[in-house]
Amino acid sequence: MMPIRQTWPEELARLYREKGYWRGETFPRMLRERAAAFPDRIAVVGGEERWSYGELHLRAETAAAGFLKLGLKPGERVIVQIGNRPEFLSVVFGLFYAGLIPVYALPAHRRTEIAHFARKAEAAGYVVADKGDGFDYRVLAREVNAEVPELRHVVVVGEAEEFARFEDFAPDPSLLPGNPSPSDVAFLQISGGSTGLSKLIPRTHDDYIYSFRASAEICGLDADSVYMTALPVAHNFPMSSPGVFGALHAGSCIVMCPSPNAQTAFALIEKEKVTITGLVPPLALLWMQAAPKTKHDLSSLKVLQVGGAKFMPEAARRVRPTLGCTLQQVFGMAEGLVNYTHLDDPEDIIVETQGRPISPDDEVLIVDDEGKPVAEGESGNLLTRGPYTIRTYHNELAANERSFTQDGFYRTGDVVRRTREGYLVVQGRATDHINRAGEKVSAEEIEDHLLAHPQVFDAAVVSIPDPFLGERSCAFIIPQGEVPKAAAIKAWMRTRNVAEFKVPDQIRFVERFETTAVGKISRKELRAQLRQAFLDAE
Ligand code: J2J
Incomplete structure (x- = not known):
């Protein structure tokens, strides 16, 4: 099993400790301390469940013993695919307590993605909830198991059928290992996958806890706050900015909202007196449309984060x-750097910028295509490094070469400018992906699937501005032989067992790709040309 590491140069690690960013906290210690300090305070609410900090801790201990009794060994990787319900936390803290490494999958992921994570992480276990949004995850688990037999243990929350049942786990404190080291990798987060398949992002206890502890402070979380997650909790944003972990760190209450739909969310805001929640832009638009007509009382909501x-x-x-609350813009990435507008910033900054970095030691460089810093206020490529930004992906030699500079800066792929006040404004991006309502879809990954279709000679997938989604995907296809129906291409994508958000929104058949330039052009230029031609024709 390949070890998973994330390290910073020694002198920087020392600096980050000296400045108090890395305090030696770990996930197991964090929950244990809170459960001891305020056992009866409510930690998480969802469905019929209402667990105190003490209860969450006990449930996590039980889960940990269960995972180890199954035969999983500390250090092994376990894919977690659970939607917004309290068990997400008992499973994940159970894994932390057992010294196991969660790999966070989204509920939308299907066989192709899960099998890819399983192989890349060399995962030994897979935890799912029986059903969610009308989809049966046990069927998916069977398929993944058949494809990747190394995934030895499947655990199901709910009706387990032939798999191990999470609710049957029994406590056994003698099985639990000691505390991890704060510089150990705590889990693997999933990248947006700007080129090809999603990559695995190793985050340490020290670096990640710093990012959400500081986030919780910036977002004003305390014991009286009620943080609701309406986006899928496995996303880095609702997990850590400040997310459910930031809420636990601050001793707040978490509300697991099963769907971001305005009616469901508004009812929960009223019932639980939610004070803060986060959305992607299209959902914020829907909530703003629904708010004037709602019968629900939204007056408890103080902050709406959008990112x-x-x-x-x-x-x-x-x-x-x-909505009668403060907007907070959040510009972050699972690889690290997160920017916020602050709650007391002037309205123009809140409305027009994507915030400023969490840490005084977040280094931000804005450079031209040759890597030279641009003039102050000009836009350029955003490079960053700092106390919670990774230096490497797990098990990705080629991507690591591309994604990090020699001196350890992460190339975000975003094009930004910095205002005089030090706030970043996102202007666009340099990489070829479609940001579809906050879900990042790699053009290359979709093209690969399309090219496997017998009637597709060539394919290029581009992002098209969309008034609601922000961007949608359009696949330009040069057919081979008889021209297939667009619906048949979409149906084909679905047989590839990928997340539904990766199915192209639009299909255009073309005879050839116009290339005005002499000789070969890059895929990137081709996509840019097609996109422009599409927009000109609109
Ligand atoms: C423009 N682009 C944005 C914003 C992210 C907090 C919030 C978001 C994420 C996230 C996250 C944007 N305006 N406000 O992890 O902790 C685009 C950029 C960025 C990419 C990262 C968090 N906020 N983006 O979205 O890893 O292109 O993280 O590089 O999914 O989303 O995507 P992801």
Whole structure:
């Protein structure tokens, strides 16, 4: 089994400790300390469940013993695919307590993605909830198991059928290992996958806990806060910015909202007196549309965070008048760097920028295509390094070469400019992916699937501006032989067992790709040309 590491140069690690960013906290210690300090305070609410900090801790201990009794060994990797319910936390903290390494999959992922994570992480276990959103995850688990037999243990929350049942786990404190080291990798997060398949992002206890502890402070979380997750909790944003982990760190209450739909969410905001939640821009638009007509009392909501994709200033300006709360823009990435507008910033900064970095030691470089810093205020490629930004992906030699500079800066792929006040404004991006309502879809990954179709000679997938989604995907296809139906291509994508958000929104058949340039052009230029031609024709 390949070890998983994430390290920073020694002198920087020392600096990050000296400055108090890395405090030697670990996930197991964090929950144990809180459960001891305020056992009866409510930690998480969802469905019929309402667990105190003490209860979450006991459930996590039981889970940990169960995982180890099954035969999983500390250090092994376990894929977790559970939607917004309290068991997400008992499973994940159970894994932390057992010294196991969670790999966070999204509920939308299907066989292709899960099998890929299983192989890359060399995972030994897979935990799912029986059903979610009408989909049966046990069927998926069977398929993945058949494809990757090394995934020895499947655990199901709910009706387990032939698999191990999570609810049957029994406590056994004698099985639990000691505390991990704060510099150990705690889990693997999933990258947006800007080129090809999603990559695995190793985050350490020290670095990640710093990012959400500081986030919780910036977002004003305390014991009286009620943080609701409406986006899928496995996403880095609702997990850590400040997310469910930031909420636990601050001793707040978490509300697991099963769907981001305005009616469901508004009812929960009223019932649980939610004070803060986070959305992607399209959902924020829907909530603003629904708010004036709702019968629910939303007055407890103090902060609406919006991030994951660019929130347009015209829409951003409407948040306060429509929802009666402060907008907070969040520009972050699972690889590290997170920027926030601050709650007391002037309205123009809140509306027009994507915030500033969490840490005084987040290094931000804005460079041209040759790597030279641009003039102050000009836009360029955003490079960053700092106390919670990774230096490497797991098990990705080629991607690591591309994604990090020699001196350890992460190439975000985003094009930004910095205002005089030090706030970043996202202007666009340099990499070829589609940011579809905050879900990142790699053009290359979709093209690979399309090229496997017998009637597809060539394919190029591009992002098209969309008034609601922000961007949608359009696949340009040069057919081979008889021209297939667009619906047949979409149906084909579904047989590839990928997340539904990767199915192209639009299909265009073309005879050839126009290339005005002499000789070969790059895929990137080709995609840019097709996109422009599409827009010109609109
Ligand atoms: C424009 N683009 C944005 C924003 C992310 C907090 C919030 C979001 C994420 C996230 C996250 C954007 N405006 N406000 O992990 O902790 C685009 C950028 C970025 C990419 C990262 C968090 N907020 N983006 O979205 O790993 O292109 O993380 O590089 O999914 O989303 O995507 P992801």
